[in-house]
Amino acid sequence: MLKLYYSKGSSAVAAHILLEEIGAPYETKEIPIAKGAHLSPDFLRINPKGRVPVLETPDGVLTENPAILEYIAAINPDVKLLPEGAFAQGEARALCAYLCATAHVAFAHKQRGARWADDDSAIHAMAAKVPQNLAECAEFLEKHGIKGPWALGSEFSFVDPYLFLMGRWAGMNNVPLDGYPKLAAHQSAMRDRASTQTVLERHGLA
Ligand SMILES: N[C@@H](CCC(=O)N[C@@H](CS)C(=O)NCC(=O)O)C(=O)O
Known part of the structure; x- marks a missing residue:
């Protein structure tokens, strides 16, 4: 199952909306930037950049909004969120x-x-x-x-x-x-x- 690491109000809102659009179950883990959680050793092991969003996938970890968003669209072709051509x-x-x-x-x-x-x-x-x-x-x-x-x-x-x-x-x-x-x-x-x-x-x- 996909797992989105996010901080409230951050740019992770975009991937979060896309996951809701897909309609399949997904997990989330809040990483509150205001509390410095993005710089904790545990989170830095997942994303050494210390940024959200992060998407954990069955194939590995993805960072960067454009990559995460396109990946979610690409693995759900039935929902048709990736343009054709x-x-x-x-x-x-x-x-x-x-x-x-x-x-x-x-x-x-x-x-x-x-x-x-x-x-x-x-x-x-x-x-x-x-x-x-x-x-x-x-x-x-x-x-x-x-x-x-x-x-x-x-x-x-x-x-x-x-x-x-x-x-x-x-x-x-x-x-x-x-x-x-x-x-x-x-x-x-x-x-x-x-x-x-x-x-x-x-x-x-x-
Ligand atoms: N280029 C990255 C930028 C990610 C980014 O800067 N995220 C912000 C939240 S919107 C963040 O994690 N900020 C923490 C920091 O800058 O230390 C992406 O598009 O995913």
Whole structure:
């Protein structure tokens, strides 16, 4: 059985929603980042990066949101959450890569600036720029990232729970998505899904 290691309110929300979409039993283990559990020796043995989400699978441990999300979709072909064809799959991966390496990293500069600088004023300056950077990410996603109504067009896919995180990253930085109609509609469509509602409840975000 799959086992998701998560911290409440973290980016693990995306994989959690996807597991609910699949509808098969899965296990979870909470790793509260606020209590430093992600840096415990036990957890570091599972993921030496000290990050969540982590997915334990019958084949081994997977880390990184894009890999975890695509894997869950790929092993459940009946649920049809992996787009068909090499090009459509490439587009899905490109969007996941953007969310992972650009949008999520832009968000991380708010609290994790010490990863990129030692100087307090540089860390402060990076944090101050987060709203602007996230607004630029939202602008890009609105114009070039999301086809609508779902990320890849008419079909819901494994990318959608990941794109949903953009609302949280933006919201936590006072970047309203109202000015981005496709993104705002996507947020609302995601919130209408039973999977999202279950997971937001479990993460204390409902
Ligand atoms: N690139 C990784 C990023 C994972 C990540 O940074 N997760 C955050 C929670 S959203 C975390 O574990 N933070 C703990 C830390 O940064 O020390 C992914 O997409 O899975």
